[in-house]
Amino acid sequence: MIRIFAVCNGTLLEKLGTGVSPTYTRIHFLLKELAEYTDVTIDAVSYDISPGGGIPRRVADNVRKTLAALRSAYRIRRDRPWVYFAYPHSMTTVQNRLLFSFCSFIGARTILDLHDTLEQTGAVGDGKEQLSRRFEAHSLKSASMIVALNQPMWDHVSRIYGLNGTPVVIAPNAFEDIFMHLYPEPYRAVNGRCNVCYIGALTRNRGIDLLVEACTALHAANPDIMLHLYGPYGPGLGQELRDRIEHSDCIVRRELPRESIPATLKSMDLLVMPYNPEEPYLNLSSPTKLYEYIGTTIPILCTKCESLMEIGSNGGIVYVDYSTEAFVAAIEDLLKNPGKREDLSQRLFAVRENHTWREQAARVRRGLLEYQSGRDGERSEEEPGSTIR
Structure with a gap:
């Protein structure tokens, strides 16, 4: 039996809500799928968060978080479960940092789900x-x-912090079941439609400037080409570029609630993942959006980030250099060749079941079972990346 206590607001396990971050998405779906196993139980403490702002609200929320931490400590000591922390999300409150220290003090086994590191901030x-x-x-x-x-x-990360020998399970991000229901068949090109799309925050190093340049140039020759940006502005994106996006006749920018995104993508013809591979953090990232792209089977254009190259090893993703010229050439080629887009979609359709949250939960469960049984973590050829390393 695997007993897991999640150090997060338990309401997140019950319902994902609207407008949530990729961090919340991963916590919700990974733990939800783990809970589907008959030999896994998931526990957490739920508490309310006050609406609005101001000092009284912050004080009230801190009291609730402290009480939740005390209840959590009691359950951890009583039940001796695995204690799940999402890093860095779970560690951003002093109460949860103290809980982590408490777990170390009493010898409770901890799972650190490493979403990001401090390199992301930079x-x-x-x-x-x-x-x-x-x-x-x-x-x-x-x-x-x-x-x-x-x-x-x-x-x-292990090289930076000297973590050789630390048990690790590789479990990438994924997409949820709604994509299977909305996209039961591979993508089919629509004559005269050329919609290019990016989902996510518009910040520096995410290739937004290159994407704007490329699609603006292509639109001048083919007015059917439109760029759709679904996300908020973030750090590092200059005002000049923001103004250009907002006043362009070939760019549509909107902020959508997360639950609207899967259906919204049905009118897209090319999904773009334009991260800068020269930035170490982004070169090694595993963005949820790429897996949601895969869930649609709509053709994907991606820069050559090291961590993303293997995902398209069956030829289902087109990889390009991080430059405006490379974007222009690749987007133009794909939009001019609907047969090529449909072939890419067929290849994505063939492998997308490997990228569900169910599959990632299975990897984590196998790793925990190996740890508990004292196995040495040898990987089998049938289950690559699924067990302790």
């Missing part, structure tokens, strides 16, 4: 670190098991 954030590098090192070295998004990311 790559796409505002430069303000919520945690110290010392605490990040402490968390990684103290965890009983780490769940990492991909092998290149783990190799990089």
Whole structure:
């Protein structure tokens, strides 16, 4: 039996809600799929968060978080489960950092689900670190098991912090079942429609400037080409580029609630993942959006980030250099050749079941069972990347 106590607001396990981040998405669906197994139980403490702002609200929320942490500590000590922390999300409150230290003190086994590291702040954030590098090192070295998004990311982190020998399970992000229902068949090209789409925050190093340049140039020659940007503005995207996006006759930018995105993509012809591979963090990232792209089977254009190259190894993703010229050439070629787009979709359709949350939960469960049984974590050829390394 695998008993897991999740250090997060238990309401997140019950319902994902609207307008949520990729972090919440991963926590919700990964733990939800784990709970589907008859030999896995998931527990957490739920508490309310006050609406609005102001000092009284913050005080009330901190009281609730403290009470939740005390209840969590009691259950952890009583039940001795695996204790799940999403890093860095779970560590952004002092109450949860103390819970992590409490787990180390009593010898409770901890799972650190490594979503991001402090490098993200420098790559796409505002430069303000919520945690110290010392605490990040402490968390990684103290965890009983780490769940990492991909092998290149783990190799990089383990090299920086000297984590050789730490048990790790590789479990990338994924897409939820709604994509299977909305996209039961491979993509079919529609004559005269040329919609290019990017989902996610519009920040520096995400290739937004290159995408705008490329689609603007292509639109001048083919007015059917439109660029759809679904996401908010973020750090590092200059006002000049923002104004250009908002006043362009070939760019549509909207912010959508997360639950609307799967259906909205049905009118798209090319989904783009334009991250800058020269930025170390982005070169090793595992963005949820790419897996949701796969869930639609709509053709994908992606830059040559190391962590993403293997995903399209069956030829289902077109990889390009990080340059405006490369984007123009690739987008033009794909939009002019509907047969090529449909072939890409067939290849994605053939492998998309490997990228569901169900598959990632299976990997984590197998890793936990191996740890509990004392196996040495040898990987079999039939289950690559699914067990302890």
